[in-house]
Structures are given as C-alpha cells and as structure tokens.
Amino acid sequence: MQPIKIFLASSSELEADRKAFAECIRRKNQAWHERGIFLELLIWEDFLDAVSKTRSQDEYNKAVRASDIFVMLYFSKVGKYTFEEFEVARQQFLTHGERPQIFIFEKNADLKTGSLRKESVLSLFDFKEKLSEIGHFPSVYENEKDLVFQFLEQLEKSDNAGFFPKNEAETRTDISHLPDLQPHFTAREQELALLDAAWADPQTNLLQFVAPGGTGKTMLLTYWLHHYLPESKAERPAACAGSAACSSSTARSRCNTRPAPPADWAANSKTSH
Numbered sequence: 001m002q003p004i005k006i007f008l009a010s011s012s013e014l015e016a017d018r019k020a021f022a023e024c025i026r027r028k029n030q031a032w033h034e035r036g037i038f039l040e041l042l043i044w045e046d047f048l049d050a051v052s053k054t055r056s057q058d059e060y061n062k063a064v065r066a067s068d069i070f071v072m073l074y075f076s077k078v079g080k081y082t083f084e085e086f087e088v089a090r091q092q093f094l095t096h097g098e099r100p101q102i103f104i105f106e107k108n109a110d111l112k113t114g115s116l117r118k119e120s121v122l123s124l125f126d127f128k129e130k131l132s133e134i135g136h137f138p139s140v141y142e143n144e145k146d147l148v149f150q151f152l153e154q155l156e157k158s159d160n161a162g163f164f165p166k167n168e169a170e171t172r173t174d175i176s177h178l179p180d181l182q183p184h185f186t187a188r189e190q191e192l193a194l195l196d197a198a199w200a201d202p203q204t205n206l207l208q209f210v211a212p213g214g215t216g217k218t219m220l221l222t223y224w225l226h227h228y229l230p231e232s233k234a235e236r237p238a239a240c241a242g243s244a245a246c247s248s249s250t251a252r253s254r255c256n257t258r259p260a261p262p263a264d265w266a267a268n269s270k271t272s273h
Contacts, residue, residue: 002165007042007064007100009085010073014107017073018043020144024151037164042067057081064088069158070100071151075107077120078127086127090134101163103154104131104138105147188220195224 006025010018025041032039042063061084064070070089072082089102131138139154141147158164191209198207209217 001036001038003038003040004069004164005040005042005063005067006069006071007067007085007089008071008073009044009064009082009089011075011077011079011082013077014073014075017107017144017147020148021071021073021151024148028152028155035164035166057084060085061088064100065092067100070102072102072104073107073147074105074124074127075109076111076116076124078123080123083123083127083130101158102136103151104136105150106138106140107147108140108142188216188223191220192224195220 008018008021022041022043025039029037029039044060060081064085065088067089070085070093072086072089074082086102086104089100093100093102139150141150195207198204209220211217
C-alpha cells in the first residue's frame, strides 16, 4: 500500500468543513484500495498533545514538510500558525519543485459580524494580499459539499497528470493471449508506421484496422507489441486486445492505448481501412 500524506490546515471555525473533508478522504480510500493507494490525512486535532522537546507547531511543520499534498481552508481569519504552515509548504515546494502540491480553498458564506475581531479581519486581508503577490488564486467554495466536489476534481487532475503512483495491475500490458509471432512477417511497414504515429499522438484514443478475417490484423498487432514494448518501458499501453471474428465478414483488431475516451471520441479517432 502506497501512502499519500495530505496535510489539512485550517482554523478552528471550520470544524464542520474538516469533518466533511475527512469523510471524503475515507470514501476515496475505499475507492482506491484496489489501486494500492492510501490517502493519509493529517489534521491538527489528530496530533497528540504530548510534551515535546520543541513547540507543538514545530511538529506540525515537520508533518507539512513530509506531506505530498497540502490543503488549506480559510474563512473569516487566517491564524498565525495556519499562515506559518502555508509558508512551510510553499518553501518546501519551491525547494523540491513537485511536492507538496498546494491547494488553497476560501470559504464564501454568510458571516455573523458580531463575532468579528479586528485582528481576524486584518489577518484575512494580509493573507489574501500575500496570495496576490505570489500569483496564487484560491478556489472559492460555498459549503462542505462544494469543498469536497472541488477537491475531488483537483485529485482527478493530479491523477491524470501522473502524480499518484500506478500499481502493477494498471501498468502491466498482457499480451499472453495473442498468438506466437511468425518469423516471416513482412510488408506491413505502412500499418506499423500508423501504429507508431497513433501511440505518439496524445489526441488519438483509438486506432482501428478493418479487413476480412485471415488478412493478418491480429498478427500485425502482435508484431507491433512484441517490437514496441521492449523499447518503451517507461510508457506502455494500459490495455491491449486482439480479436479475429472469423464468423463475420468484417473482423477488427483494437489497441485501446489510453483511458476511456471522451464523449466526443469520434472526433479524435482515426480509422484505417
């Protein structure tokens, strides 16, 4: 199980938001269990109040540096320790260039002015000015449900960008069901070039060869896989399937090289006859 540490920074006024966020992480862990990924959520309430050789905030900052994702929530104020955690995460990111990913969420909701304090309002404006100076714009959410929705969207974007590790089952290409490679496979240079070009083109989600049964579609795919895979171990097709429907006048071989195509996949697909 690959742990991904998420540090959640926020003030005490957002307790309900933190609970909703924690429930979101719990459900995501259930969904990602088969992928071998465990999202470890770090919240300041969960830290032990045991006596430490250093101040408690130093322990929090240490956890921030060790995190893979830093999430900050704020509403009517930004406490000095929450701001300090943000600065620690930002410096860590600037030093290492990738981790932790930093997500800032600003709550936009009704506020009872009777609970406002001058120092709280000033801390809020100071932080927003700081974000403006460094060119970072927070995501604005209305309620707990909106927060969860927006964070899951960010997780999906990070996942699509390769931030989360892939387990062996996801990256393995199974070609054991394909027939043995014939030693005298020739005269398919044009089709092989099409396969190479399709795999290199991020806009191509599907390449389909249509021809009568017995013309060598499956052997073409088999040859390409056997010769292509050893040279491209860093990025392999997620799943491949070859079929020869002999009972049909039209048989097809497909190499499903990428995740499920978008709704308008037809506009991004290429077909060779």
